[in-house]
Amino acid sequence: MSQYWSNFVSDLDPYTPGEQPAINNLTKLNTNENPYPPSPAVMEAMRAAVNADLRLYPPPNADQLKQTVADYFRLTPTQVFVGNGSDEVLAHVFNGLFRQAQPILFPDISYSFYPVYCGLYAIEFEKVPLADDFSLDLDDYRRANGGIIFPNPNAPTGRLVGLAAIEELLKANRDSVVVVDEAYIDFAESGASAVSLIDQYDNLLVVQTLSKSRALAGLRIGYALGSAQLIEGLERIKNSFNSYPLGHVQLAAAVASFNDQEYFERMRQQVINSRDVLVEQLETLGFDVLPSAANFVFARHADHDGQLLTAALREKNIIIRHFNKPRIDQFLRISVGTAEQNQQLIEALTAIVNT
């Protein structure tokens, strides 16, 4: 608290990200980063972008990146918005599309940044409870609303909602914006993305990021895909806030990432394979693991407390994420690491669970 703060700032309840420890002898499985490095082509493109042109402002409309993303998804550049991480894109979504007369809807167990943005932009919201098995039933969202947002796969549960259910919701909810936050969609089966519905539903916005499947969390690049009218609304907010959210180096990296499909596909498949092995090993240790379509798993043990397990892993230099929140305080959220990191985790858990 400070006497200099406005009441507005004093009342904010900011997001707390997962820890980024300075010591590096830790096995870091707490923030769903990719365990593999970015594509060598991305590194090369970034090095090439470090030149005298850095004295110039970057292109304010990121035209080349928008064209690249549009081609990748078979859309037009007018259907693409880019920003400084999908967190920034989401902030503009809340500010520009969700400040409506009715409350917006999102799951009770979901990305904890959503209520933070509601606080920042004075948006009323209602949390819609997940089912007992932590599945998301979109029929529960058929009521008056100022907008709907949910991650798919959901975070931190990892569970996926099918495309047919999303389409039903879009049909039943023509008058407000439905945002599907697809931060982890590349780890789901192909064809799971709602991008294929964009041309039919003007009220659908899909948000994705280069932070997880493209191993570029450190660069901060995210984007939204949707009808030209939704994108124009976001551009109006962005151009009233910061004309240049992405610099030359970020833009070059992002374009190079989309152009190296082979590397992307290979790394994605490695993470998916490691996840499936990890799930089996956790189940063998007595964990109940929710079905995951993401690069993390959400698991609880019948005989061991979630918070105590998290602390015991920390003692062994392994960090995972634990949420001290109703309904999920027995769960561990574990990011899928390299085969070696996953093995360390399993060995540590075996020792903890068996003593």
Ligand SMILES: *Cc1c(COP(=O)(O)O)cnc(C)c1O
């Ligand atoms: C990681 C994550 C984001 C944020 O991604 P950035 O692009 O790194 O800002 C958004 N939504 C969900 C559900 C996430 O897990």
